[in-house]
Amino acid sequence: xxxxxxxxxxxxxxxxxxxxxxxxxxxxxxxxxxxxxxxxxxxxxxxxxxxxxxxxxxxxxxxxxxxxxxxxxxxxxxxxxxxxxxxxxxxxxxxxxxxxxxxxxxxxxxxxxxxxxxxxxxxxxxxxxxxxxxxxxxxxxxxxxxxxxxxxxxxxxxxxxxxxxxxxxxxxxxxxxxxxxxxxxxxxxxxxxxxxxxxxxxxxxxxxxxxxxxxxxxxxxxxxxxxxxxxxxxxxxxxxxxxxxxxxxxxxxxxxxxxxxxxxxxxxxxxxxxxxxxxxxxxxxxxxxxxxxxxxxxxxxxxxxxxxxxxxxxxxxxxxxxxxxxxxxxxxxxxxxxxxxxxxxxxxxxxxxxxxxxxxxxxxxxxxxxxxxxxxxxxxxxxxxxxxxxxxxxxxxxxxxxxxxxxxxxxxxxxxxxxxxxxxxxxxxxxxxxxxxxxxxxxxxxxxxxxxxxxxxxxxxxxxxxxxxxxx
Amino acid sequence: xxxxxxxxxxxxxxxxxxxxxxxxxxxxxxxxxxxxxxxxxxxxxxxxxxxxxxxxxxxxxxxxxxxxxxxxxxxxxxxxxxxxxxxxxxxxxxxxxxxxxxxxxxxxxxxxxxxxxxxxxxxxxxxxxxxxxxxxxxxxxxxxxxxxxxxxxxxxxxxxxxxxxxxxxxxxxxxxxxxxxxxxxxxxxxxxxxxxxxxxxxxxxxxxxxxxxxxxxxxxx
Numbered sequence: 130x131x132x133x134x135x136x137x138x139x140x141x142x143x144x145x146x147x148x149x150x151x152x153x154x155x156x157x158x159x160x161x162x163x164x165x166x167x168x169x170x171x172x173x174x175x176x177x178x179x180x181x182x183x184x185x186x187x188x189x190x191x192x193x194x195x196x197x198x199x200x201x202x203x204x205x206x207x208x209x210x211x212x213x214x215x216x217x218x219x220x221x222x223x224x225x226x227x228x229x230x231x232x233x234x235x236x237x238x239x240x241x242x243x244x245x246x247x248x249x250x251x252x253x254x255x256x257x258x259x260x261x262x263x264x265x266x267x268x269x270x271x272x273x274x275x276x277x278x279x280x281x282x283x284x285x286x287x288x289x290x291x292x293x294x295x296x297x298x299x300x301x302x303x304x305x306x307x308x309x310x311x312x313x314x315x316x317x318x319x320x321x322x323x324x325x326x327x328x329x330x331x332x333x334x335x336x337x338x339x340x341x342x343x344x345x346x347x348x349x350x351x352x353x354x355x356x357x358x359x360x361x362x363x364x365x366x367x368x369x370x371x372x373x374x375x376x377x378x379x380x381x382x383x384x385x386x387x388x389x390x391x392x393x394x395x396x397x398x399x400x401x402x403x404x405x406x407x408x409x410x411x412x413x414x415x416x417x418x419x420x421x422x423x424x425x426x427x428x429x430x431x432x433x434x435x436x437x438x439x440x441x442x443x444x445x446x447x448x449x450x451x452x453x454x455x456x457x458x459x460x461x462x463x464x465x466x467x468x469x470x471x472x473x474x475x476x477x478x479x480x481x482x483x484x485x486x487x488x489x490x491x492x493x494x495x496x497x498x499x500x501x502x503x504x505x506x507x508x509x510x511x512x513x514x515x516x517x518x519x520x521x522x523x524x525x526x527x528x529x530x531x532x533x534x535x536x537x538x539x540x541x542x543x544x545x546x547x548x549x550x551x552x553x554x555x556x557x558x559x560x561x562x563x564x565x566x567x568x569x570x571x572x573x574x575x576x577x578x579x580x581x582x583x584x585x586x587x588x589x590x591x592x593x594x595x596x597x598x599x600x601x
Numbered sequence: 602x603x604x605x606x607x608x609x610x611x612x613x614x615x616x617x618x619x620x621x622x623x624x625x626x627x628x629x630x631x632x633x634x635x636x637x638x639x640x641x642x643x644x645x646x647x648x649x650x651x652x653x654x655x656x657x658x659x660x661x662x663x664x665x666x667x668x669x670x671x672x673x674x675x676x677x678x679x680x681x682x683x684x685x686x687x688x689x690x691x692x693x694x695x696x697x698x699x700x701x702x703x704x705x706x707x708x709x710x711x712x713x714x715x716x717x718x719x720x721x722x723x724x725x726x727x728x729x730x731x732x733x734x735x736x737x738x739x740x741x742x743x744x745x746x747x748x749x750x751x752x753x754x755x756x757x758x759x760x761x762x763x764x765x766x767x768x769x770x771x772x773x774x775x776x777x778x779x780x781x782x783x784x785x786x787x788x789x790x791x792x793x794x795x796x797x798x799x800x801x802x803x804x805x806x807x808x809x810x811x812x813x814x815x816x817x818x819x820x821x822x
Binding site for chain 1: 636646650806811814
């Protein structure tokens with residue numbers, strides 16, 4: 130057993146209102162620079178839809194993530210030699226138009242225009258060529274199903290047996306906020322020819338070294354979530370950094386901190402590094418989720434604690450792992466699922482799938498419907514969060530419903546549901562964490578390597594100050 | 602004049618080449634990149650780029666043999682002048698076609714294709730392409746004009762280049778070299794001087810080590 134710590138996030142989709150505050154704060158902090166205008170480290174998609182970049186979920190097209198070849202785990206884009214041959218031209222690399230061409234408006238003309246019969250207008254101008262352009266697509270073109278037809282082209286409909294026509298009477302939608310998943314088995318890291326992308330030893334954050342990156346751009350098609358971007362100005366790859374400067378100081382990422390719906394949770398998970406490869410190689414893709422749960426270790430188990438200490442995980446990290454809201458939702462209550470586990474990257478951002486109103490077909494007088502009667506088809510949610518395994522999604526949604534029924538029964542004195550999976554205290558705790566969702570409860574982030582830092586400070590005692598490294 | 606061109610300039614060029622590259626790698630590694638433009642436009646890249654690079658590698662290999670292997674060695678191996686000339690033409694002409702053809706195709710893509718390519722083309726790039734064009738064209742004309750085999754560079758240019766490397770330049774060897782080859786000399790020296798400050802540096806970071814490393818990398822901060 131080799132224990133490692135991972136900073137991980139849960140998003141409770143039941144509460145996402147699609148306001149894009151996360152995307153905007155992230156953009157303002159990290160990607161409002163020339164070369165990065167088109168990048169959204171965090172974006173919110175309306176599902177069904179083709180997403181950003183277009184059709185990112187279609188891995189027959191992009192060849193992202195891993196696949197099992199003869200039972201062995203291999204990058205979908207080929208073995209190492211095949212991949213080196215693609216250095217000169219990568220057939221699966223997205224182009225700018227797969228995202229969108231960033232633009233601004235000629236606001237100047239509003240001020241400098243001469244007197245005319247008609248009001249002057251600020252025409253859109255490309256931020257790449259600086260020439261006037263016609264806006265045909267944007268990062269959020271499909272917001273609230275606005276793009277119409279493109280929703281039907283959602284790749285997830287491909288594998289669903291039942292017919293989803295998206296006619297008006299059975300229309301449904303949900304929001305899907307997406308960031309880098311900081312995977313345990315990241316395809317971008319494996320694909321980088323220069324070895325510039327790495328997982329941070331202490332918290333598992335996946336980063337691109339801006340010094341080491343040579344612009345071979347293999348990470349971009351390799352990431353099945355298309356969350357590594359090519360900066361056209363610096364000609365290097367960039368991606369979500371999980372706001373590591375904030376994490377190191379015990380603060381949540383900016384997307385999580387500013388989330389209006391308070392639906393993001395951040396905490397520590399402990400996992401067994403030795404089992405990562407086996408979990409990613411689980412033959413049945415519908416079972417990858419369970420393999421992922423298996424490699425997550427119980428932070429209260431004395432054996433795990435000992436192994437973690439042997440692996441050099443600091444005490445404050447262990448404490449955080451024991452109080453981790455993410456561990457509770459992912460492993461204890463099993464209400465959070467990985468996005469597209471079938472890509473086999475073992476993503477570490479988890480989603481509580483959304484409940485939705487009952488369809489017309491169901492009885493009208495029920496307070497809480499059966500999970501099967503919900504407006505968002507189970508099979509669709511299962512494509513997103515359980516690699517098609519409907520049973521997994523059904524169980525999770527049932528737990529969420531049970532929680533509601535228990536809490537309702539408490540107020541109204543109604544009878545409790547006959548079969549409950551957990552005891553009442555557990556449902557109460559679930560309610561507190563997911564319903565009340567206090568800031569302090571949502572985030573439990575140990576400040577980075579505090580203990581070592583304190584030792585450093587002690588070493589500096591008696592020297593003449595901190596103004597130069599190591600004292601003067 | 603020759604004293605400067607063939608006795609001094611090569612050292613200036615090679616010094617800038619080596620020193621500049623080391624400096625850029627140690628101080629400015631952050632902008633060491635292939636400067637790939639595939640994100641802006643995939644058009645024509647699929648064929649033009651591999652052809653250009655294959656031509657380049659062939660030309661580079663041919664130059665290594667022609668310059669670094671002394672004549673007596675190939676002759677000792679049983680290859681007479683005529684044979685050698687035929688062999689070098691058999692490799693050199695296709696290389697020239699691919700190299701120059703690929704280069705022109707890429708230039709067409711860059712300067713007459715998608716408008717977005719502008720943001721991937723700096724002033725330095727334009728200078729580089731001019732010098733590269735001069736180098737490739739002079740090399741191609743030299744090869745083609747010498748098909749009958751009147752001029753033996755292996756008795757003039759090659760020993761001179763080796764003498765430069767041995768730090769004892771024999772400028773006299775370059776006296777009767779045809780003009781087109783002289784231009785070729787000048788242009789490679791210019792290329793060498795530009796090398797550290799352009800995208801060319803990416804050739805030094807061809808990721809051989811990728812073949813031998815493990816998939817997932819963990820690193821301490």
